[in-house]
Amino acid sequence: MNVVFLHPDLGIGGAERLVVDAALALKSKGHLVRFVTNHHDRSHCFPETRDGTVGVTVVGEWFPRSVLGKCQALCAYLRMMLAAFYLVWFSGIKCDVIFVDQISVCIPILRMGTRAKIVFYCHFPDQLLSAGRENLIKSLYRAPLDFLEEVTTGMAHRILVNSQFTAALEALVPGEWDHLKLVIAGGYDSRVEENVSHYKELVELSKKLGIEDKMLFLQSPSELTKIALIRTCTALIYTPENEHFGIVPLEAMYLGAPVVAMDSGGPKETVVDGVTGFLTPPGDAGAVAKAMSGLLTNNDHHRMGAMGREWVKDKFSFKNFSDALNSLVATDE
Template sequence: MRVLFLHPDLGIGGAERLVVDAGLALQRRGHQVSYVTAHHDRQHCFPETRDQLPVTVRGAWLPGSVCGRLRALCVYVRMLYAALCVVLAPGPRPDLVFCDQVSACVPLLRWAGLRVLFYCHFPDQLLTARRSTLKRLYRAPLDWLEERSTGAAHRVLVNSAFTGGVFAETFPSLRAGRQPDVLYPSLDLVAFDAPLETTVEQVLGAPPPPHLLLSLNRFERKKNLALALDALAEMERLDAAAVSRCRLVLAGGYDPQNAENIAHLAELEAHAAELGVSERVTFLRSPSDAAKRALLRAATAVVYTPDREHFGIVPLEAMYCGAPVVAAASGGPLETVVSGQTGLLCEPRAQEFAAALLRLVTEPEAARRMGEAGRRRVLQNFSFQAFGDRLEKIVTEVVAESAGKEGDLGTEKKTE
């Protein structure tokens, strides 16, 4: 089959990782995969989109914002333009369009007779604050369009049961006939099993500490990264001797063109200085995949701070690499981390995170057992093979169901 992925910005993030993995999974099963996106920076993207997956950019000339505002509207316009380019493109039409994040273009694709699978990482309307009447008025038509256009897809997928519940609450008009299917993100285990191309010492520029506490997340405020710094300060208050053997590494996606990334990293550095823990913290911008694997394999624990995270791929990466996870007891981690077996789930408060991390630092045997159990859990439940098999089954069903409906419609027309 010819499967086209339509994505707003093919950069580095959880949503991008999923669509890249989905493309690789289908490509390895013999399908023709291609991508159309409104933005693709070859210096800030997953390497597979440079050398394995064909990517076409459409609409990059359209503004991403207007004076730093109206970002959602601009993204919607860019996606509509990209979808129009797909509809008008010469040559063979795709058998299926896999659209994600922005559903506004789904009705256009359906109008053109294309089969559409929409992946809802999380309802877009819940990702923005509405602190003013003007903002609420601005968002109202966009929210209405999101619900109606999402319902136009042939099939809707979500990344976790948690997101499925949020989907039902957010889009009440879709509850009756639009139950989304859960397709968990996965890991490409082959890549994670590859020999290390670098060492932790090379990544950090210093000898590795006895206990490496690792946070992997984009430098965005919603990721709640300050919690990791607060927990480190609380750990020092509780057990200074144990913390003297620890180093917290805050590593994650950092785009020098992204204003929030720049501002938030500065905020975190200032917060670390204010807490007096700067000498025990390393900030690492956009580590390579090789550096990330080296850090994960060396970590005593992975600190995962987002609250009500939609799914979160980092806990899976950590568990597969044998690192126990300390995460907020909400959202996706409730479905991936088994507290007490593959890590520790707790309320997103410094005291609780500190206690959990100290347990892993001071009880190495318990940490080792959790790491081993985490790896087994990923192999059993979140392998790339299982992800690809389920995705192909869904894709095949959508194409077959749509073809069947078109056939029935043709028969009805002939009868008339």
């Protein structure tokens, strides 16, 4: 079958790793798979999308991501609608199944222009992740977007659901942590103002707390470096709040590292509290420190790491993932 993944920004984040793995899983079952996306930087992407393992077509990159730094969600919706228009009326790409990732507003366009099965991949509803609803202007801005998300999500044939670094820094105070080092590693895109400003903020905070000698910042590490870091770490601290899904905790557990994550979003489904790691209140540096102290004091990181690996192999293996996706694609409505 011809399978197309419609994705807003094919970078190197956790959501992108998950959707690329989904594409590889379907390709391993003999399906023809490609991406249509609003952005794909060959110097800032996963190797499978760069080396031709899966084809990538970029559409609508010229459309702005924001208006004077605002309205990012609205612009993302419009960019995905442009990609959908291109896919069904101008691309000539044959589609039997279309996976729509993250943004559902383009689904009506796909339903009008193609008979393909539409699968919406909802990591976590966007309206549940958007903060600042107490602000009247923000509430008025979000109201039509939330309505569109609710209505268009239900138009898919099938729905798949995966229902701050600052905390980590503040937990690393002098004393019991003297023998440890904190490595902060992740995707870094100089085009994204938030990435640039947050990196500077973290560097300044480490100096303010007097722990710069215990810090190592790695921007966009390679896959080999990332694997080496996780394999040799005591634990992985995963601080994003209300993350859609978060592939990083799964990667860490598979490699034998326990995970300390926020008790919100994706990690609530992937991390078993007290078994494969710990879930802590979002933004609570003290809770993160307590969890890490428990891992070290009781020498639990080896036991939890081993249990985490078995948990991922049992529930999230590539074979199970491939079989489930293939079954979904092959099943007629």
